[in-house]
Amino acid sequence: MxxxxxxxxxxxxxxxxxxxxxxxxxxxxxxxxxxxxxxxxxxxxxxxxxxxxxxxxxxxxxxxxxxxxxxxxxxxxxxxxxxxxxxxxxxxxxxxxxxxxxxxxxxxxxxxxxxxxxxxxxxxxxxxxxxxxxxxxxxxxxxxxxxxxxxxxxxxxxxxxxxxxxxxxxxxxxxxxxxxxxxxxxxxxxxxxxxxxxxxxxxxxxxxxxxxxxxxxxxxxxxxxxxxxxxxxxxxxxxxxxxxxxxxxxAKNHLLVLPDAKPDMTAQNIAASMSGCAGQRCMAASAMVGVGSVDHIIDKICEEARKIVPGENLGAVINRESKERIERYITEAEQQGARILVDGRGATVNGKENGTYVGPTVIDHVTPDMAVAREEIFGPVISILRTDTLDQALDIENASPYGNAASVFTQNGGMARYVMEKASAGMIGVNVGVPVPREPFSFGxxxxxxxxxxxxxxxxxxxxxxxxxxxxxxxxxxxxxxxxx
Structure with a gap:
C-alpha cells in the first residue's frame, strides 16, 4: 500500500x-x-x-x-x-x-x-x-x-x-x-x-x-x-x-436549449458540464431538453463530446461498481429505443487497464419515462429529450423530484427570464452549463x-x-x- x-x-x-x-x-x-x-x-x-x-x-x-x-x-x-x-x-x-x-x-x-x-x-x-x-x-x-x-x-x-x-x-x-x-x-x-x-x-x-x-x-x-x-x-x-x-x-439537472442558442458556446458548455469530474458532481448536466429544431446544436455537442478522451481530459469514475452501473443505464436506454450518438461504454486507457473509465456518452430521443431521464446517473452521460414548446420543457424540469440546478441556453432575454421564474431549482443558469454561485452567494x-x-x-x-x-x-x-x- x-x-x-x-x-x-x-x-x-x-x-x-x-x-x-x-x-x-x-x-x-x-x-x-x-x-x-x-x-x-x-x-x-x-x-x-x-x-x-x-x-x-x-x-x-x-x-x-x-x-x-x-x-x-x-x-x-x-x-x-x-x-x-x-x-x-x-x-x-x-x-x-x-x-x-x-x-x-x-x-x-x-x-x-x-x-x-x-x-x-x-x-x-x-x-x-x-x-x-x-x-x-x-x-x-x-x-x-x-x-x-x-x-x-x-x-x-x-x-x-x-x-x-x-x-x-x-x-x-x-x-x-x-x-x-x-x-x-x-x-x-x-x-x-x-x-x-x-x-x-x-x-x-x-x-x-x-x-x-x-x-x-x-x-x-x-x-x-x-x-x-x-x-x-x-x-x-x-x-x-x-x-x-x-x-x-x-440531482437531475436540466439544460433547456432553444433554437436561437449560440451553437458553439452551447455545445462547449453542455459537453463540459456533462463530462467534468467524469459527471460525478451534483451540478453536472444530466438531461438536455431541446425545444423545437435543435439538431444543429446536438451535432455540435457530439463533436465536442468526441474531443473528450478518457485518461487525457476525462478522469475515471470512482470504482468498478460505478462504471458498471453507468454502463447499465446506457444499455437500458438503448434497449428502450433511445439512440446512442456518442458511446462511452467499454472505455479503457492504455497502461491503466485497471482504471475505471467511462467515455463521454450522448443519448438522443430519450423519453421522460426512461431511467436515464429520471435518475441521477453520476457519470459522463447526457440524455436528450425533445419538446415542441418551452412550457413542455419546463413541465419536464418541474416534474423531477430533484431541484439542484437548471439552465437555459438562448439569446432571448424574455425567454431566459421566463425560465428563471418558472424552473423549480435552487440554482439557475442562463447560457451557463454549471450554474454554481461564487462566494459570497450560497450553494443549495x-x-x-x-x-x-x-x-x-x-x-x-x-x-x-x-x-x-x-x-x-x-x-x-x-x-x-x-x-x-
Missing part, C-alpha cells in the same frame, strides 16, 4: 481506531492499492466529541477576529501546497489534474470568504425606547459534525470547515470511506495554521459512524452531502434526535436535492452554524418610561 493505514485525527493527533475492521482504498486511475482505513466505532466518536467539547469553551470565547487569523494562514498554506493537494485529490478520486487544481482553488475561495466573517456577523443594535437598547449577536452551537462525499475530497469539506469553525464551533468530520487521504493533509495544515487541538477532528468509517453521529447527544448539528436516499435517512435520524441538520442530496438546491433550512456555504451558512442571541439593556431609570420600557 502506497500510504499504509490511515488513522483518525483526534485532539490534534493521529490515533488508531478501536475497531480492527478496515476498508481498502484503491485509485480509480489505475487500480493501485493506496491505503486502508479503519471502520471506526461509537467509542472512537466518543473520544472525538470529548476532545471537541473540551476545546469548545476556549475556542468559542476567542474573538472572531482572532479566530479568522487561523484561516488567513490556512489559505496561505493551501496556496503554497496547491499542487500537492491537487495530486492527492486526483489520485484518490480519479479526476484529471486540471480538475483537481480547480477544486483546490475553490477551497481557497471558500476559505477567503470565511476570513470576511467578522464583517458579516457584527449584529444589529437599536435604541428601541428612551434609554432602552436592543442588540443581536451570533453565538456558536458547540460541537458540530460534517459528513462529506467522495466526489470532491477537498472542496466539500471546505464548504463547512472554514465557516463552522471560524464562527466558533468545534467540528467532527467523517470523510467518504472512498477518499480519506486529502482530509489528513487538510488537518495537518489547519494545525500548522494555529488551530487549537480538539477544534477539528476526523473519524473515518462507514455507515456505522454516520448513524453514531446522528445519534450522539454531544453533537448539536449535522451537515451531510451525498445521495438523496442517504440524505433523507440522515436528516430524519438527526432531527429525530433534536439536532439541526442540513442534508444535501442528489430545492426539493429533494436539499433537506433542511438555509444553504451550506456563503452568507446563508451563518444562520445554520450559529444561534441568534438577543439582548435588551436599560441603564438610566430616570428617563421617562413608555410602553416599551
Amino acid at each position: 502506497k500510504y499504509g493505514s490511515i488513522k483518525n485525527y483526534i485532539n490534534g493527533k493521529l490515533k488508531e481506531a478501536h475497531s480492527e475492521r478496515t476498508l481498502k482504498i484503491t485509485s480509480p486511475l489505475d487500480g493501485t492499492l493506496l491505503a486502508e482505513i479503519p471502520c471506526s466505532t461509537a467509542a472512537d466518536l466518543d473520544e472525538a466529541v470529548e476532545a471537541a467539547r473540551t476545546a469548545f469553551p476556549a475556542w468559542s470565547k476567542t474573538p472572531v477576529k482572532e479566530r479568522v487569523q487561523v484561516f488567513f494562514r490556512y489559505k496561505y498554506l493551501l496556496e503554497q501546497h496547491l499542487q500537492e493537494l491537487a495530486a492527492l485529490v486526483s489520485e484518490e478520486n480519479g479526476k484529471t489534474m486540471g480538475e483537481a487544481v480547480a477544486e483546490v482553488e475553490k477551497c481557497i475561495e471558500l476559505t477567503e470568504f470565511a476570513t470576511s466573517l467578522p464583517q458579516l456577523i457584527t449584529g444589529e443594535v437599536l435604541e428601541v425606547s428612551k434609554g432602552v437598547e436592543c442588540r443581536t449577536s451570533h453565538a456558536p452551537l458547540g460541537v458540530v459534525a460534517s459528513i462529506v462525499p467522495f466526489n470532491f475530497p477537498a472542496m466539500v469539506p471546505n464548504w463547512t470547515i472554514p465557516n463552522a469553525i471560524a464562527l466558533g464551533n468545534c467540528m467532527i468530520m467523517k470523510p467518504s470511506e472512498k477518499v480519506p487521504l486529502s482530509l489528513t493533509l487538510i488537518a495537518k495544515w489547519l494545525k500548522e495554521a494555529g488551530l487549537p487541538d480538539g477544534v477539528f477532528n476526523i473519524v473515518n468509517g462507514d455507515s456505522e459512524i454516520v448513524n453514531a453521529i446522528c445519534d450522539h447527544p454531544g453533537i448539536e448539528a449535522v451537515s451531510f452531502v451525498g445521495s438523496t436516499k442517504v440524505a433523507k435517512i440522515v436528516y430524519r435520524r438527526a432531527t429525530q434526535n433534536l439536532k439541526r441538520c442540513l442534508a444535501l442530496g442528489g 438546491g430545492w426539493n429533494e436535492s436539499k433537506f433542511g433550512v438555509g444553504d451550506i456555504t456563503g452568507k446563508s451558512s451563518i444562520e445554520f452554524w450559529t444561534k441568534l442571541k438577543k439582548s435588551t439593556t436599560k441603564w438610566n431609570p430616570e428617563e421617562g418610561v413608555n410602553w416599551m420600557s
